Amino acid sequence: MKNYHSLSEIQKAISDGETTLPAVVEGYIQNISNSKSLNIFLETFEGESLERAKEIQTKISEGNASSLAGAVIAIKDNLCYTGHKVGAASQILNGFESLYSATAIKRLLEEDAIIIGRVNCDEFAMGGSNENSSFGSVLNPLNPEYVPGGSSGGSAAAVASNCCLVALGSDTGGSIRQPASFCGVVGVKPTYGRVSRHGLIAFASSFDQIGPLAHNVEDASKVLEVISGKDDMDTTSSSVAVDKYATFDGGTGKKKIGYIHECITNEALDSDVKAKHLELIDKLKVQGHTVEAVNLEELKYLVPTYYVLTTAEASSNLSRYDGIHYGYRSGEATDIESTYTKSRTEGFGDEVKRRIILGTFVLSSGYYDAYYSKAQKVRRIIKEKTEKLFEEYDFLMSPTTPSCAFKLGANTGDPIKMYLEDIFTVHANLAGTPAVSLPLFKHSAHQLPFGVQFMSAPFEEKALLGFAHNLMNTPSLKD
Ligand code: GLN
Helix, strand or coil: CCCCCCHHHHHHHHHCCCCCHHHHHHHHHHHHHHCHHHCCEEEECHHHHHHHHHHHHHHHHHCCCCCCCCCEEEEECCECCCCCECCCCCHHHCCCECCCCCHHHHHHHHCCCEEEEEECCCHHHCCCCCCCCCCCCCCCCCCCCECCCCCCHHHHHHHHCCCCCEEEEEECCCCCHHHHHHHCCEEEECCCCCECCCCECCCCCCCCEEEEEECCHHHHHHHHHHHECCCCCCCCCCCCCCCCHHHCCCCCCCCEEEEEHHHHCCCCCCHHHHHHHHHHHHHHHHCCCEEEEECCCCHHHHHHHHHHHHHHHHHHHHHHCCCCCCCCCCCCCCCHHHHHHHHHHHHCCHHHHHHHHHHHHHHCCCCCHHHHHHHHHHHHHHHHHHHHHHHHCCEEEEECCCCCCCECCCCCCCHHHHHHCCCCCHHHHHHCCCEEEEEEEECCCCCCEEEEEEEECCCCHHHHHHHHHHHHCCHHHCC
16 A cells, blocks of 8 residues: 555545545554564454444545544554553553543544554553563664664554555653654654543553554644543543644744753764764754753653652552452462462563562652652652743753664663663653653664654643744754
8 A cells, every 4th residue: 555644634534535444444553464574463353444444434525533543553452442452561451451442542532543553562661662562573674673762662563664654652751752763754752641541551640641653743733632631530641721732833933942951961872963963953953043051950850750650650550460450360379378479470571570579669658758758759849840930931852862762672681770761751750741752863874764852841842842843844943
């Protein structure tokens, strides 16, 4: 099939009679089958997607289809979809079927989107390379010797390999933006509370957000607009009105941007990533934006703070997987105690166990004040500092990641090295702000893509996406 790169392109092709929605869906199913070796999809919903495509095609022909008619969407394996399996890529949820749909999924379906399948990810969204999936690694579609990033590696790879138009991922510390950067697509992490977490399998509840990965800012914005907004099923979802993100009015104005000095001088930063980032700063200035260095002395504390707090929350969230309520139960269990221990020992992978143990430790009496309480205080300082910066600047800017996609296996032996990959992305999750990764660059050495990250103040998605759309459509800014 012809590969489509935007919803408006698909909608136009259908309305011009060049194709039909069932034919578009068949094309994606063909691409999924051709990309099997990349290990992206855990399951494809072929039959029902085609059925839905026929129904929505009829609505299109009758002129009463909704805004996402034509959008074919893949979902990360931590999003519940009624009557479909969901497993967070873990053996502990082996065989588990969703009893209800995530609010985000429900809202997509109400707008006539088609869910084409569920995609691989790091187990319980813990990881930055997709190598922690119990179903094996996803390979980067741009070069299969490299990781696609994580934890939403399947989501980014699905978009990059044209196996879907848009994918939903989740972002706790960078899991949408980092794989978007590694696979050359757009990734959006919304403000904490912008999108309901109801039906998202919890990793660290005060950090997790669902968001889109897409070929362009326009499609990401359209999908974000649909999934955003207050939901009675999630008390942390915000009642702040949802703007029309995809109209992009105001995106062309001159902005005041702070680039984070500590990111650009970070010793982990690849020299080509740095050079291209500095070039972009100059080009933005030429365009009339004000771009200035800002300081974030706390940068070195971000990763430790993130890993203390998220492991603490994860150890609590994952206590529900006890071999009784959900999924997997060990065949070796003989009593209640051994049901818990054996099911959890056999059901969880190494990284998840590492985090449960670390999280239990930082919450344990005697260490709680030294680690958990202290990290909460640091989070507060980071949040306040970030809010202060947004009193002066429209956006904060940094590379999305210190380097491009790395080779499979390159970081698996060294968890700390893997954790440090998150150094630029965890800021937005600690502060609760929205952030996008835009695939503006290609690395000179191996031509792999990498992104630039922009953050805005909470609930300023409209301004952020308008600006991002404008950048993506300015050819001179691209590498
Ligand atoms: N790489 C980070 C981690 O391993 C981010 C994960 C995420 O955002 N879900 O925790």
